[in-house]
Amino acid sequence: MRVAVIGFGAIGSFVIEHLKADPSIELSAAFSLPRPEACSVPIVDSLGALLATGPDLVVECAGHGSLRDAGEAILRHGTDLLVASVGALADSVLERALRQAAADGGGRLLIPGGALGGIDAVSAAREAGLDSVEYSGRKAPQAWKGTRAEQLIDLVSVTEATAFLECDARTAALQFPQNANVVAALALAGLGFEKTKVRLIVDPTADGNNHSFVVRGAFGEISASIRSATLPSNPKTSVLAPYSLIQAIKKRAGLILA
Ligand SMILES: NC(=O)C1=CN([C@@H]2O[C@H](COP(=O)(O)OP(=O)(O)OC[C@H]3O[C@@H](n4cnc5c(N)ncnc54)[C@H](OP(=O)(O)O)[C@@H]3O)[C@@H](O)[C@H]2O)C=CC1
Numbered sequence: 593m594r595v596a597v598i599g600f601g602a603i604g605s606f607v608i609e610h611l612k613a614d615p616s617i618e619l620s621a622a623f624s625l626p627r628p629e630a631c632s633v634p635i636v637d638s639l640g641a642l643l644a645t646g647p648d649l650v651v652e653c654a655g656h657g658s659l660r661d662a663g664e665a666i667l668r669h670g671t672d673l674l675v676a677s678v679g680a681l682a683d684s685v686l687e688r689a690l691r692q693a694a695a696d697g698g699g700r701l702l703i704p705g706g707a708l709g710g711i712d713a714v715s716a717a718r719e720a721g722l723d724s725v726e727y728s729g730r731k732a733p734q735a736w737k738g739t740r741a742e743q744l745i746d747l748v749s750v751t752e753a754t755a756f757l758e759c760d761a762r763t764a765a766l767q768f769p770q771n772a773n774v775v776a777a778l779a780l781a782g783l784g785f786e787k788t789k790v791r792l793i794v795d796p797t798a799d800g801n802n803h804s805f806v807v808r809g810a811f812g813e814i815s816a817s818i819r820s821a822t823l824p825s826n827p828k829t830s831v832l833a834p835y836s837l838i839q840a841i842k843k844r845a846g847l848i849l850a
């Protein structure tokens with residue numbers, strides 16, 4: 593299977609490094625702004641050049657803006673697209689455009705759990721009917737640096753775990769494009785953007801990134817909690833996030849079934 597990657601930051605470089613030695617996967621090209629100095633995969637300068645390498649799958653790991661810029665063209669081209677920046681779909685205009693492009697072009701929009709595990713159980717439970725979905729994200733102050741959290745709480749003087757935002761999943765995903773993509777994945781698997789309740793927490797004692805959720809419905813209750821180490825090059829991003837993409841790529845290539 594030929595795979596092309598958009599983005600060469602913490603996730604993109606990790607995915608490329610992990611997959612480059614896998615003989616069943618050919619990394620056809622990488623496109624990144626800014627252009628990386630060194631990459632083990634051929635670097636291209638445009639989306640057109642990326643698609644010209646004939647990938648079976650494009651993996652986006654470059655942020656909400658990149659999905660807005662490139663998503664529709666990839667799906668209309670008939671190429672499958674695996675997205676890290678799931679939160680961009682909280683923009684309902686973009687979500688509609690991508691769904692339409694997939695329907696017209698034949699490319700499939702693939703949404704991984706990312707840093708959040710267990711959403712396969714949520715989407716299974718959805719078939720039985722869900723009553724409520726509540727999510728909490730707890731990260732260290734450095735993970736919230738440079739985000740809207742700085743306008744909501746003083747990250748420097750906080751001494752204990754403190755919730756600084758309670759809102760619906762749409763608001764969280766749009767306001768925190770680098771930290772709340774998992775919320776969008778949960779919303780899409782479960783009760784949707786409006787009915788998924790979100791609490792964001794800064795915790796100076798946090799050991800890694802912590803995600804937990806409780807889902808209730810006719811089936812019973814799911815309660816999940818994940819603590820992931822962060823990527824050295826980006827303290828906002830869990831190590832589990834690139835591994836989730838790697839697993840989805842291998843599944844798509846037929847290398848693993850579960
Ligand atoms: N689903 C999930 O669980 C998670 C999803 N994410 C999503 O994945 C994205 C990437 O995460 P991460 O690798 O940690 O972030 P990084 O900031 O480390 O890397 C993103 C890279 O993409 C580059 N870039 C920005 N815009 C474009 C564009 N239009 N086209 C190509 N490249 C571009 C950035 O350049 P520059 O630095 O110059 O902007 C940067 O090098 C996040 O922005 C977030 O949306 C992240 C964590 C978890």
Ligand SMILES: O=C([O-])CC(=O)C(=O)O
Binds near residue numbers: 706770771833
């Ligand atoms: O990597 C994580 O812990 C989750 C994250 O940043 C996101 O969902 O955007």
